[in-house]
Each structure stands twice: as C-alpha cells, then as structure tokens.
Amino acid sequence: MMMKQKIALVLLILVLALAACGGGVQTAAPAVVVPVSNAAAPSVAETGLLNLPLSVDVGTVASIKDQDDVFVIDVREQSEYDEKHIPGVTLIPLGTIPDSLSQIPTDKTVIVTCRSGNRSGQAVDFLRQQGFTNVHNMEGGIVAWEQAGYDVER
Numbered sequence: 001m002m003m004k005q006k007i008a009l010v011l012l013i014l015v016l017a018l019a020a021c022g023g024g025v026q027t028a029a030p031a032v033v034v035p036v037s038n039a040a041a042p043s044v045a046e047t048g049l050l051n052l053p054l055s056v057d058v059g060t061v062a063s064i065k066d067q068d069d070v071f072v073i074d075v076r077e078q079s080e081y082d083e084k085h086i087p088g089v090t091l092i093p094l095g096t097i098p099d100s101l102s103q104i105p106t107d108k109t110v111i112v113t114c115r116s117g118n119r120s121g122q123a124v125d126f127l128r129q130q131g132f133t134n135v136h137n138m139e140g141g142i143v144a145w146e147q148a149g150y151d152v153e154r
Contacts, residue, residue, distance in 0.1 A: 052109065054124070055137045058145045061111050065089075071108045074142075075123045076115055084152040086113065086145055094119045097126060106132060113138040113145075 052060070064070050065088060074085055075094040085091070092100045094114070104110060110132065112120040117140050124137040138145075146152060 052134075052136050055117075055121075055139045056111065057139050058148045058150060061086075061113070061138050061145075062148075062150050064109070065111065069108050070111065071105050072111045072113065072138075073104065073120075073123070074113050075119050076142075080115065084142065084146075084154050086142060087151060087153050089113065094123055097123050101127075101130060104132065106134075108134070110135040111138055112136070114141045116141040116143050 061072070065072050065086070072086065072089045073092050074081055074089040075092060075097065076085075077093050078091065081091045090103075092103060104127065110127070112123045112127070112135065114120040114123075117137060120141060121137045124135050127135045140147075142152065
C-alpha cells in the first residue's frame with residue numbers, strides 16, 4: 001500500500017471510531033419542556049406513564065401524582081420536608097437512598113423531587129444505575145412547584 005492510502009485508511013478508521021463513540025446514541029430520554037401552568041398540564045393520556053421523559057415538569061407531576069401507579073419521593077432532608085412539601089410525597093433523604101431501595105417500587109412510575117431538581121437528579125441517576133427504569137426527575141423541585149401555584153403542606 002502506498003503511504004497516502006495508509007494515511008487515508010488510518011484517518012477513515014479514526015473518523016469511524018470517533019463517530020461510534022459520539023454518534024448521537026442517547027442513554028437517557030431527552031427532557032421535554034412543557035410550559036408550567038396549571039391549565040396547560042398534559043394529561044396522563046397525552047404523556048403515558050411509561051413514556052414519560054427522564055425529566056418531567058411540575059404540571060405533569062401535578063396531573064399524575066395521586067394515581068395509584070405513581071410514587072413520588074422527596075429526597076430533601078427532614079428539616080426541609082417539615083418546612084414544606086408536596087402533599088402525598090414520601091420522604092427518603094438522598095443520603096439514605098442506597099439503604100432504602102426496597103421502599104421504592106419497581107412496578108410504579110417513580111417521580112423524584114427535591115428543592116430545585118439537583119439532588120433529585122442525582123437520585124434518579126443512582127436509581128437508574130441500580131436497575132430502576134421508570135424513574136423520573138421533577139424539574140425545578142418544590143421551588144418550581146410553588147412558583148406554578150401548586151399547594152404545599154407545612
């Protein structure tokens with residue numbers, strides 16, 4: 001083989017290898033941004049519980065949280081939960097998630113929330129690494145929940 005052909009072959013292999021590494025394959029569902037409004041919340045029929053994106057907005061959570069096949073977890077600390085929380089959520093502080101896996105159902109849609117969406121995102125990542133597949137992060141946490149006008153318990 002001539003030198004130019006060898007270089008072209010090496011470059012082609014390199015390009016193919018790079019394309020395979022970053023070829024657009026997504027490992028998580030893309031976030032869907034829906035305007036936050038009590039009136040504009042998509043219905044479960046529109047979203048489908050099994051087809052929810054990795055991150056869900058507060059309007060979607062408000063529309064599904066009271067269903068029997070939905071389990072909402074608040075991963076904040078007890079003092080934050082006591083200050084205010086979404087009605088009907090289950091408190092499992094982030095630091096206790098690894099020891100609380102048996103409390104988290106695998107046969108329900110699990111929504112995880114916190115103050116702003118950061119800790120809940122970490123919890124969702126961890127739970128997915130543990131094999132949970134129907135786990136979703138509530139965007140914006142209780143801050144976005146309150147800004148959208150939804151009730152909190154104190």
